[in-house]
Amino acid sequence: MTTTAPLLSSVEVARFVANGFHRMDAVVPAELNEQAIGVLDAGIPHVPYGTPVAKAFEEGSFARRLIEVPAVAGAIRSLVGPDPTVDHHAVHIREPHEGSAQPLHGDAIIDTRADAFDVQLMYYPQEVTGTMGGTLSVPGSHLRRTNESDTGRYQNLRGQTRLTCPAGTVVLLHHGIWHGGRRNDSDIRRYMFKIRFNPTVPQVRLWDVADLDDPRIPQELSRYFPWCEHATARLEIFNRIKLWRALTGDASFDIDYWATRVANRPGRAA
Amino acid sequence: MKQQVLVLYLNTSALDSEVLAWAFYDGTGKTDPTTGDSDLPPYDSGTEALRDGWRLFQASQLLPPYPGHEYDTSFMKHEFFFEKLE
Numbered sequence: 001m002t003t004t005a006p007l008l009s010s011v012e013v014a015r016f017v018a019n020g021f022h023r024m025d026a027v028v029p030a031e032l033n034e035q036a037i038g039v040l041d042a043g044i045p046h047v048p049y050g051t052p053v054a055k056a057f058e059e060g061s062f063a064r065r066l067i068e069v070p071a072v073a074g075a076i077r078s079l080v081g082p083d084p085t086v087d088h089h090a091v092h093i094r095e096p097h098e099g100s101a102q103p104l105h106g107d108a109i110i111d112t113r114a115d116a117f118d119v120q121l122m123y124y125p126q127e128v129t130g131t132m133g134g135t136l137s138v139p140g141s142h143l144r145r146t147n148e149s150d151t152g153r154y155q156n157l158r159g160q161t162r163l164t165c166p167a168g169t170v171v172l173l174h175h176g177i178w179h180g181g182r183r184n185d186s187d188i189r190r191y192m193f194k195i196r197f198n199p200t201v202p203q204v205r206l207w208d209v210a211d212l213d214d215p216r217i218p219q220e221l222s223r224y225f226p227w228c229e230h231a232t233a234r235l236e237i238f239n240r241i242k243l244w245r246a247l248t249g250d251a252s253f254d255i256d257y258w259a260t261r262v263a264n265r266p267g268r269a270a
Numbered sequence: 271m272k273q274q275v276l277v278l279y280l281n282t283s284a285l286d287s288e289v290l291a292w293a294f295y296d297g298t299g300k301t302d303p304t305t306g307d308s309d310l311p312p313y314d315s316g317t318e319a320l321r322d323g324w325r326l327f328q329a330s331q332l333l334p335p336y337p338g339h340e341y342d343t344s345f346m347k348h349e350f351f352f353e354k355l356e
Contacts, residue, residue: 102305104306144345145342146344153277154305154346155304155307156291156307157291158311160309180305181274185303202280209281220321227291229281229290229347230281231282
C-alpha cells in the first residue's frame with residue numbers, strides 16, 4: 001500500500017498505546033458512505049488469511065477506496081507500517097431490537113506479543129446513535145491478558161465507551177481491546193465493516209517521529225482509566241513503557257522510574 | 271424464591287472500596303440486563319450494596335502472581351458476588 005497520507009504524530013501513537021484505539025470521526029467522504037450499505041449488503045469477497053492489501057482489495061473497489069482515504073491510510077501505516085496483510089474482514093450487522101448484546105471479548109485468541117500488534121479497522125458508514133447499539137469498548141484494556149469471551153461476565157465498566165458517532169467514522173483498534181456489539185434498541189439496522197491488518201515489517205518508528213521528545217508522551221502513557229484498579233493501573237503503565245520501548249527502539253525510556261527501579265541489580269549479571 | 275445476583279468489581283480488596291465495574295443477573299425475569307447497558311454503577315462501594323440489603327456470598331481470593339508473571343495484567347482482580355432473594 002503506497003501512500004502520501006499524513007502520518008500520526010508520536011503523541012497520537014502514545015495515546016494509542018495507552019487507549020488501545022485511534023478514532024477518526026466523519027473521516028470518510030459522504031460519497032463513499034452513501035455507497036457503503038449497498039456494497040456491504042452485497043458482501044465483500046472473502047480473501048484467504050494473510051493476503052496482501054493490493055491483492056485482497058482491487059484498485060477502485062470500495063474497500064480499497066476506504067483504506068486509501070488519506071487520514072485512514074496514514075494512520076494504518078503509522079501503526080502497522082507499509083504493505084500490511086489482510087488477516088480477515090467481516091461485515092457486522094446488528095438487527096433492530098436484536099435480543100442481546102455480544103459478551104465483552106477480545107478477538108481471535110489470547111495474544112501475548114509484547115513488541116508487535118495487529119490493528120482492527122472498524123468503519124461505521126451511517127450515524128450511530130445511543131439506541132443503535134454502537135460498539136462497546138473499554139479504553140486501556142488491550143494489554144490485559146485474557147482469552148476471547150472469558151471477560152463475558154463483565155457487563156459495564158466505569159469509563160467504557162458506548163460508541164456514538166457521525167457517518168463515516170473509522171476507529172483503529174489494538175487487537176487486544178475488550179469490546180462487543182451492543183444491543184440495538186432502535187428501528188434501524190446498524191452496519192460496521194471490520195478489517196484486521198497484520199504488520200509485515202518491525203513496528204518501530206513507523207509514524208512521524210519529529211515530536212518524539214514531546215513531554216505530552218509520558219503524560220499520555222501515564223493515563224489512569226476509571227475502570228482500572230489503582231494498583232493494577234501501575235502495572236498497566238509499566239507494560240505501556242515496555243511497548244513504547246519496543247515501538248521506539250529506545251530501551252532506556254521510562255516514566256517515573258517504574259521500569260528502571262525494578263531492573264536495578266548492581267553487580268549482578270543478567 | 272428467586273435469586274438476583276449482583277457482581278461488583280472493586281478498586282481494592284476492601285469491601286468498602288469504590289465500584290469500578292458491575293454486572294446484574296435477574297432470576298426473577300423482571301429485568302433484562304445486558305452488556306453495555308449502563309454507564310453508572312448501581313452503588314458506589316461494596317458496603318453501600320450491603321446497606322441496601324444485598325448479601326455477600328463470594329469474594330475473590332488474594333492470590334500471589336505466578337512467578338515470572340508479576341507484571342502481567344488480566345481479569346478484574348477484586349470481584350464480589352451478592353444476592354437478593356425474591
